[in-house]
Amino acid sequence: MKILLTGGAGYIGSHTALVLLEAGYEVVALDNLVNSSAESVVRVDKLTGGSVQLVVGDLSDQGLVESALRDGVDAVIHFAGLKAVGESIAQPLRYFSNNVSGSLSLLRAMDATGVRTLAFSSSATVYGEVERLPITEDMPLCAANPYGRTKQQIEQILVDLAGSDDRWHIALLRYFNPVGAHRSGRIGEDPHGVPNNLMPFVAQVAVGRREKLVIYGTDYPTPDGTCIRDYVHVMDLARGHLAALEALPDWPGAHAWNLGTGRGASVWEVLRAFERAVGHDLAHQVGPRRPGDAPVSYADTSRAASDLSWSATHSLDDMCADHWRWQQDNPDGYPG
Numbered sequence: 661m662k663i664l665l666t667g668g669a670g671y672i673g674s675h676t677a678l679v680l681l682e683a684g685y686e687v688v689a690l691d692n693l694v695n696s697s698a699e700s701v702v703r704v705d706k707l708t709g710g711s712v713q714l715v716v717g718d719l720s721d722q723g724l725v726e727s728a729l730r731d732g733v734d735a736v737i738h739f740a741g742l743k744a745v746g747e748s749i750a751q752p753l754r755y756f757s758n759n760v761s762g763s764l765s766l767l768r769a770m771d772a773t774g775v776r777t778l779a780f781s782s783s784a785t786v787y788g789e790v791e792r793l794p795i796t797e798d799m800p801l802c803a804a805n806p807y808g809r810t811k812q813q814i815e816q817i818l819v820d821l822a823g824s825d826d827r828w829h830i831a832l833l834r835y836f837n838p839v840g841a842h843r844s845g846r847i848g849e850d851p852h853g854v855p856n857n858l859m860p861f862v863a864q865v866a867v868g869r870r871e872k873l874v875i876y877g878t879d880y881p882t883p884d885g886t887c888i889r890d891y892v893h894v895m896d897l898a899r900g901h902l903a904a905l906e907a908l909p910d911w912p913g914a915h916a917w918n919l920g921t922g923r924g925a926s927v928w929e930v931l932r933a934f935e936r937a938v939g940h941d942l943a944h945q946v947g948p949r950r951p952g953d954a955p956v957s958y959a960d961t962s963r964a965a966s967d968l969s970w971s972a973t974h975s976l977d978d979m980c981a982d983h984w985r986w987q988q989d990n991p992d993g994y995p996g
């Protein structure tokens with residue numbers, strides 16, 4: 661089986677490429693490298709002894725995507741997209757164009773070449789503020805920012821597409837908060853500029869690239885006053901894609917699955933766990949709330965467990981230890 665990973669040089673894509681190669685799949689990565697480095701693919705090859713075929717190009721280049729698909733591809737995992745919430749508020753046209761129009765172009769290429777099996781990188785952000793917890797897949801979708809709305813719109817397009825033609829088999833994989841790295845420390849998350857997300861920021865404080873963590877609010881209605889999220893190890897997430905690919909032949913249509921641990925951790929708990937990994941305290945201060953943050957978010961993962969036979973196995977301490985190993989060994993991320 662040959663799988664095309666759009667965005668395959670990125671954080672989650674590179675870890676998934678590794679898991680797929682280890683499981684005996686052939687992997688083609690199509691990436692314009694706007695938020696990644698070709699070095700990640702080189703390192704995946706070294707770690708696995710395999711070979712990812714890297715196609716440097718854009719999702720919107722339908723001819724290029726079609727020629728990649730015609731080269732024996734059986735299924736697509738669609739990671740490619742822009743993902744910074746703040747940037748999406750400042751540049752909505754860029755986000756809708758890259759994420760939504762880019763996905764339409766990919767889908768046209770898939771339809772034209774008869775490759776109709778797809779796993780899509782969606783996000784827990786599509787749920788917005790929820791009325792009850794844990795979050796189940798049947799809850800209404802109400803994304804609260806342009807980035808989230810691109811995910812919600814792409815999901816809707818995929819549902820309509822699958823409704824029009826039962827040859828499509830589509831997984832809408834709603835990731836909660838991916839963190840961590842491959843335990844070798846050779847591949848990991850390499851955010852450009854100031855990290856928006858908690859764990860990469862804490863990791864950069866630990867390695868001396870940032871002065872201190874600002875905790876965005878300690879007056880939330882949670883046990884310790886900080887927001888709670890469902891952090892999931894990127895290697896568990898990568899295995900989730902393998903599980904979805906293996907299950908999809910039995911699932912015509914479009915189906916949503918939450919990928920998380922089902923457990924929440926607060927900002928304080930993440931900071932303390934990272935300090936345990938590093939072996940000393942990390943500089944931090946309490947700041948005001950970040951607008952738009954939901955107080956609590958964690959997944960009901962029972963659907964993925966029963967339908968995909970998948971569940972996360974790594975603890976928060978594993979996530980911090982692996983994230984820290986990557987950051988310590990690559991303080992400035994990938995070279996170049």
Ligand code: NAD
Pocket residue numbers: 666667668669670671672673690691692693694695696697717718719720738739740741742743758762781782783784835836837838
């Ligand atoms: P990432 O930025 O590391 O990977 C995305 C990759 O897509 C990058 O390598 C980028 O260069 C590439 N890309 C972007 N636009 C492209 C285009 N038009 N053509 C070709 N390549 C393009 O991000 P990631 O964390 O690996 O996320 C992967 C996917 O998962 C994204 O769609 C993201 O929205 C989604 N997601 C991520 C998170 C998270 O917290 N990391 C959470 C939920 C969902």
Ligand code: UFG
Pocket residue numbers: 743745783784785786807835836837838856857858859861873874875876877886887888889927950953
């Ligand atoms: N936080 C801080 N300080 C920081 C960064 C974050 O206190 O410097 C706090 C946030 O306020 C939040 C928690 O840490 O309470 C987690 O924040 P993240 O940004 O890491 O995660 P979010 O759940 O807020 O959002 C992320 C992505 C979304 C995505 C969502 C679910 O930014 O795009 O995960 O996948 F949709």
